[in-house]
Each structure stands twice: as structure tokens, then as C-alpha cells.
Amino acid sequence: MATSVEGSTSGKDVKSLSAVDEASLEKSIVQRGLATEAEVQACKAHRTKIAEKSKESSPTLLEVMVDAKVLTRSQMVRLLKEKGEPARKLEVPGYQILDKLGRGSMGVVYKAKQLSVDRVVALKVLLDSLAQNKEFIKRFEREAKIAAKLSHNNIVNAIDAGEAGGRYYFVMEYVEGPTIKDFLDKNKTFEEKEAIRIVTAVAEALKHASQRGLIHRDIKPENVILMKDGGVKLADLGLARLTDDEKWGLSEAGMAIGTPYYISPEQVRGQTDIDIRADIYSLGATFYHMVTGKVPYGGDNPSEVMRKHVDPRVQLVPPDHLNTNLSSGLGMVIETMLMKNREHRYSNPDDLILDLKCLSQGESPMIAGQRPESLQALVEGESDGVEGYVAGPSEEQMVELAGIVNNRNTIIATIGMLLAVSVITNVILLTVR
Template identity: 35%
Template sequence: MTRDTSLFSGRPSELIGRQVAGYRIEREIGRGGMAVVYRARDLRLDRTVALKLLAPELARNDTFRRRFSHESRAAAAIDHPHIVPVFEAGETDGILYIAMRYVEGSDLRHLLDRQGPLPPATALRIAAQVASALDAAHEHGLVHRDVKPGNILVARGPDSDHPEHAYLTDFGLTKKSLSLTGVTSVGQFVGTLDYVAPEQISGKPVDARCDVYGFACVLYECLAGRPPFCRDDDMALLWAHQYDEPPPLTEARPDLAPSVDAVFATALAKNPENRHDSCLAFVADLRSAMAGGDREHAPTEVDLEAVDRPKEPTKDVPKADVPKAPPRWAEPVFGW
């Protein structure tokens, strides 16, 4: 199996102009410890895509390859307007890859670095979209485990009432894959320290409430301009996530209602059982607190749903009228 070390050699220009699995690479748009993302041209359909190439050593791990195949299919099965669609996934020349929709815009990390804390209305608009995406993934049995500003893309919205359109990305490779296959070293976990849940640090089983915690850290930073815990070294930061109480958000944003602090205290609870049951429930409580506790005019979880769920057929509704899954020819392509 060929190992293309140029992917992670620090010389991304070596791949510019090359073809990988039917895609011509145009430029690098993102990089992490285990993957590089490029803007590329789909030569078969003449469209621009985001092509994620995983580190070569991952393809040599048979357990990882199996999980990657399974989880890529699971991610592609989620049809949601705020999750970046997966077009194709597979392996070529010893490299695992995922082709996704290319989103013209920036990520939330760059937005926060450029603008600082967001106005509450902007933060809530983005939060509602990301929350609906996370909850949709949880309904499909996927836990993201690495919710962070860099994994939230923000594009221009369709009109002045919806100025932003947020996308959640990095679902083709869930972090459980790495930890279960020994790709990470003993005692480590995959995730970003500013947004990692206490149960991830201690190695306990995680579920959707792990994403509630990470999502709350992201939204805290959107409003405060910094994550809830800031420490001088990584060990102190890990300790803070496990044992320290988050500072009240109103210390950084005195313009917000004091009831906002209680909402974040719940979402950032050390015990997952004490957190909100869903990301949408957290956003609904936060919006209500910002509105002064007027839940009558606060959006419910149903109001915040980005798309209606298909209804089950009843005896009065012909089956032909019920939304169907796309035909096989319209499904994403997977080659292994």
C-alpha cells in the first residue's frame, strides 16, 4: 500500500493540480492532525467540492478502515440543511478520502477571531441551526465529539431575515474511530481541549450530552469572546473542565439577563445527566432567558426544527403521499 507522505509533510503545494480519485486538487482550505481538506474539482460532474484526505497511516489500520466506511455511510444518510452533505467516500492509492459539498464562506473560528463576541441575535440564529444539525445526527446514532468553531461553517444566508446559513461538518470521521483503534496514544483522546466534555477526559462512555457540553462551550465563546475555561497549560484546562465551575457569562456580558447564567450552568454540568436532553432544548432555554423568561414567545423545539420530519402513513393517507428515501442512483458513492 503506497504511503503519500506529502499530505502531511508541510508542503501542500505538492498536491496542487494533481488528481486524486477523480478530483483535481486546487488549493488547501484546512488542516488538522489527521486530515487535510482541499478545494477540488470533480472532473466527472464538473463541480467544486471539499475533498478531505486522511493521514496515510489511518488507511493501514483495518479496524479504522471498517469504522470509517460504516460511519461515512451513516453521515451521508443524514439529509439535513445544516449538515454538509457527503458526496462520496472511499480509498485510492492507500489514502482514505471524503468528498463533500464545498461551502463558500468562512468558519465560525475565523468569524470570532475577526469580529470578537457576536451580538446575541446573531449567536442565537447560528446556534439554532447548529443545534438542529447536532440533534439530527444524534437521532441517527452519531455523536460528533469535537464540536468547535472550526467545524461550523458560516455562509451567506438567503435573505435579510436569514443573513447566515450555518453548516456542521467533520462527520465523515467521528472521533470514536480513532480512540477505539489505538491511533491515539494511551491516555489521550481526540477532541479540542477548549470544548471537551468531562466524561471524554475521564474516558467514560459518551452520548449526545457530550455534544451538548461542547456546543455550550462554543456558544459561550460566541457571546463572551472566550471559552468558559482559559488556563495556562493543558493539564490545568483538563482539570477545569472536570472540576471547576464555569464563570458566569454575565461577567463578560453584563448586558445579558442574569438568568442566562443558569442556562449555561445546566448545559455545562459536570454530570451529563444534569444537562439539557438535547441541543435544541438548550437553545430554547437560552433564548427564553435572553427574552426575560417569556417562554410564551420563546421558540419551542418544534419551532427550531430546520425541516419537518416525515410523518408515518395513516389509514387516511395513501403511502404514495409519504416522503420516500431517495432512489439508489441518487445516493452517495462509496468505494473500498
């Protein structure tokens, strides 16, 4: 099985990988979402069969994965270049490198000390192999600039960025703690109350980003850090973009940008007009995984998974059916977040946060489960006979919703009058979108 390799990486480079390198490569491929663990294992099994039948040298795992169309040749070249990258001492003025924390698709992250203020930070450095490409440099700098627009307790905040000796770096707040993915990898699921607390924190982060015209586009368990003190931080703005940047959007038209298990339908389709509702969908997929231990849609390969996100004939298994300890209200909230038609999802983080607060207080969600036509009927005062209508929210809920409504100027509220000292009429809070 011969595989031609593009670029300067030769077949000899492929063969020269040691068993240790291949093991590291396997982990990197799965962590980046280039392939699933099942796909890697299937390719390894296929390679073993080939080796048993052939007297000649067997192909490498990467060659098998390319021939199986699990990886592209360009992905193979990039992986090999990174693996063969020579070590070069990292020196960034004003910072002392303390330790290597990890490696992503674009850069290596180090634990460092900012000498001027004597504090520990996270320092991300663009890979040398990518620093030769202007497009990757531009993307890396764009990530830093986008991060600098945000300042929120639930977002890993930017500190500094620059270039030193041909090395492009980006300095961030140092956050200690595991990610949601670390728990899920150990087959641990989250209790409903704790999951609601964490997801509410991420929703607050999305609200902050949305108010600044930004969408994250890669909400997933790996990008949510759970701090030791109970704090929650949303990380990795590598795919974030400005919603009103039409040129940027058009340059990515038709490209499925995101992580297959958590990507929104509109991202799968490569639409250019995606908005915060795409992040709400991805957060919903993360929420689903947290409380059920399963992703919303599985599949043998990324293409099949992404097709299921889009295909209206493929129905989501309600989370409270997989985990019967979950409340029906939680199930409604997650299902609303995961509506394939974004018009039926929460239209913004405020609405989602409101329902999450209801759940945390042991109450039913106020918005989830209401179909657009039902909400419109309520706006017009036609509550009688509307299927799915739930009357009787508390006065406290009404006041809270009304405050959010007035701030956004996009919701019309009709509040019933008190008819007697202890009798409250039915109150209808309506949303016009």
C-alpha cells in the same frame, strides 16, 4: 538537550527543518489543539535561552516541546513525517482538483469539481503517511460512512468516498465562509441575538445526529462554518461515533477524546457511555466563547484546562458577569449547558432549542435554571414554596412545549384550565427524566 526520536524519523530530520517549516509547524500544532499558543511561545523562549548559554547547536522547537512534555515523541514523529511527505500528483477519477483549501490532522482538503454534474465540492484525502496504517484507513472510511448517515441543512453533507491509486478520499459539500474561530481569532465577540441564531442552528444539527444515534464529540468554534447567505454548517465528523457501538466505546475507554477548551467532563474522564449531552456541553463552551471572548476554563497546558472541566471546586464565571450586555436568561442557558454533572444539563437538543427560542423572542428560558428536584416537585404538583420556580409561562409557550413533550413521550404536561375569559391559572409543565 538531546531527544531520541522513535520510528524512522532521525534526529537529522528534526534539525533539517527550515525557519519557514518551523513557522508552519507552530501554526499546525496550535490549530490541531496539540498545544496552546502560550505553550509554543514559552518553549520558543526557553529554546532561545538554551541557545544563548550553549556554544553547541541549539535544540529544535519540537525537541524542546517534547522535553517539556507539551508534545509526545509519537506526535513529534508524526509531525515530521507529514512535513517531509513527498509531493505526489493527486488524481481522483471523476473529479478535477482546483485548489488546496487546508490541511488537518488526518488529511488534506481540496476544492474540486465533480465532473459528472459540474459542481464544486470539497475533497478530503487521507495523508500518505497515514494511508500505510490500516487503523487510520479504517477511521477515515468510518468518518465517511458516519457522514453519509446524515442529511441536514446545518451539517456539511457527504457526497462520495473511495480509493484511487492508493489514495483514500472523501467528497463533501463545498461550503464557503469563515468559521466561528476566524471571528474569535480577531478578538470579535458575537451579539446575543446573532449568537443565539447560530447556536440554535447547531443544536438543530445535533438533534438530527442524535435521532440517528450519533454524537459529534468535537463541537468547537473551528467546526462551525458561517455561510455568506447566513446559513450555518457543522463540519468535521472525524471524531463522531455511534452511541450504541459498545465495542467502539470500550476500545476508547480511558481516552480523553476531544478538544481541551471545549471537551465535556465525561470525555475528559474517558467514559464509554457518553451521549448527546457531551455535545451539548461542548456547544455550551463554544457559546460561552462566542459571547464573552473567553473560553470557560483557561490554563497553562491542556491537562490543567481539562482538570478544570471536571473539578467541581472550580466554578464557572457566569457569562453575563464577563459581558454585562448579556441577558440573565442567556447566562442561565449557557450555565445549564455547562453543568459538570450531565444530569443537570439539558437532556437533549429539543429542550435546548426550546429555551433558545424563548430567548430569541425576548422571553425567559423555560427549562434552564430548574434543578432536577424542583422539576420533580412540579411533576407532583408541589409548586408552592419551590425555590427557583418561575410561574406564568404564556399559553403560546405551553402549546409549544406540549408539542415537544408529546413527540418525545418523556415529559408529562399538566395544563391549568381557563378560569375566566382573561384570567389564566398558573400552568405547570413538568419533565420526568
